[in-house]
Amino acid sequence: MKIVFSPCPNDTFIFHALVHGLVSGAPDFDVTYADIDVTNKLAVQEDGPDILKISFAALPWAHPDYALLPCGGALGRGCGPLVLTKDHSRDPATLSGKRVAVPSERSTAYLLFRLWASAQVPGGVGEIVVMPFHEIMPAVRDGKVDAGLVIHEARFTYGEYGLSLLTDLGSWWEEDTGLPIPLGAIIARRSLDLKALSRWITQSVEYAWEHPEASREYIMCHAQELSPEVAQAHIDLYVNKFSANLDDDGYAAISALLGRAAKEGLVPEIDIKRLRI
Structure with missing residues (x-):
């Protein structure tokens, strides 16, 4: 199964267990590391990867074969641009x-x-x-x-x-x-077992929280320009309860951002309900 996400510490922290065979029942993954601008472009392709991390702002352009997963992404407070x-x-x-x-x-x-x-x-x-x-x-x-x-x-x-x-x-x-900031989304092909995939990603997040030392070498291998202290601060800021489950606040934040942007003519209008699994 092909998965694409960034080499940033929050992504490598979240997906470490999933791509290293530490999540029971999950398949093997072929990983590509790419900047968010690259993955945003991949998301529009009919033959794009099975799973990828994109910006929530790119959702209106994502190919209709993709659905939004309720986990693995980045939303939060105090972590804005x-x-x-x-x-x-x-x-x-x-x-x-x-x-x-x-x-x-x-x-x-x-x-x-x-x-x-x-x-x-x-x-x-x-x-x-x-x-x-x-x-x-x-x-x-x-x-x-x-x-x-x-x-x-x-x-x-x-x-x-x-x-x-x-x-x-x-x-x-x-x-x-009054809402969190919707930053990075995880999308996946509708042809996959999306509920199972969501369960595996949630388990990967939970494993990372329970065993933070397990992913340190992997994280720093892909964040070579960062000190361990900055990498940890990055994780602390961007990996939170929304990484395990978007919940109602998360979906409200996504709707608010894309709704406002559509009114300003910055993105096409989109029905968030259509993207949910």
């Missing part, structure tokens, strides 16, 4: 007409940024520049762009680049909606 600049201003108006680097135009981070900017930045931002995630903070530092939208471990490392926080989009979203 950040907008960074070189100066110390916290005034959103400073972004009016400016160049902003983003890691993907089909990401939750991008949707949150556009929704925030529509409400907070007079006249809107200027040019949106898509670049690989690891290039964004250096680009802001070097003045190639005026601001950068960053995710994941950048929350812990942006100070090393001499950058400052303009806004925390997760905090804005939570204050505005």
